[in-house]
Amino acid sequence: MIGLYHPVSSPVHRARAGLKLAALAALSVLLFAVPTWPVGIGALAGVLVTGLGAARLPARLLWRQVRPVLPVLVLLLAYYALVSDVATGGVVLLRLLSLVTAAAVVTATTRVGELVAVVEWLCAPLRVLGVRPERVGLVIAMTLRFVPVIAERAARIREAQAARGGSARGIRAWATTTVPLLVQVLQLAHTLSEALDARGADDPARRPRAGAR
Numbered sequence: 001m002i003g004l005y006h007p008v009s010s011p012v013h014r015a016r017a018g019l020k021l022a023a024l025a026a027l028s029v030l031l032f033a034v035p036t037w038p039v040g041i042g043a044l045a046g047v048l049v050t051g052l053g054a055a056r057l058p059a060r061l062l063w064r065q066v067r068p069v070l071p072v073l074v075l076l077l078a079y080y081a082l083v084s085d086v087a088t089g090g091v092v093l094l095r096l097l098s099l100v101t102a103a104a105v106v107t108a109t110t111r112v113g114e115l116v117a118v119v120e121w122l123c124a125p126l127r128v129l130g131v132r133p134e135r136v137g138l139v140i141a142m143t144l145r146f147v148p149v150i151a152e153r154a155a156r157i158r159e160a161q162a163a164r165g166g167s168a169r170g171i172r173a174w175a176t177t178t179v180p181l182l183v184q185v186l187q188l189a190h191t192l193s194e195a196l197d198a199r200g201a202d203d204p205a206r207r208p209r210a211g212a213r
Helices: 017-033 037-054 059-083 086-109 112-129 133-163 171-198
Strands: none
Touching: 017 037, 017 086, 017 112, 037 059, 037 086, 059 086, 112 133, 133 171
16 A cells, blocks of 8 residues: 555565464553553554564654654543543653554565455455445445555645745644645545546445356
């Protein structure tokens, strides 16, 4: 997947997508079931060793995935420092940082087709309830694909504003970036919906007629 998958020959890349997703789920359960400093530090260290060592991912790739959530982590730490204590906030910060980094390792070492195949396999038993696994897989694939696309659009907007002498800071800078980005995202969604409708993506699965070849 453009922007997320990093093609390198490593044991982590060759591992099955289902196994990596199961490991991510197990790590999530462990971090929430045992919210302690040793578990948080050990989990983060293990994720970094797996990503930088076993998977041979560049540190800048993981940093690009983690950097956007750092302001949220700082705000959470400040919140817990005010309402509880810094130690509890530190555990929460380590938990979220470990999960974000682990998710970045999974997406960087797994092709989107493999992830979608696992999701469709997990949703297959829901066919009896009317759920279409192929549609769920399509939604997941589109969501993952448009994360780097939206980030690229936001970067272009900021570059265009800087080229025109834009120097807004703080909340005003967020507003001047968010509004045009939202307009572009809505236009992109409209174009995509028309393309899917033209290809019959919303039509029920057609059954072959009896005797048809």
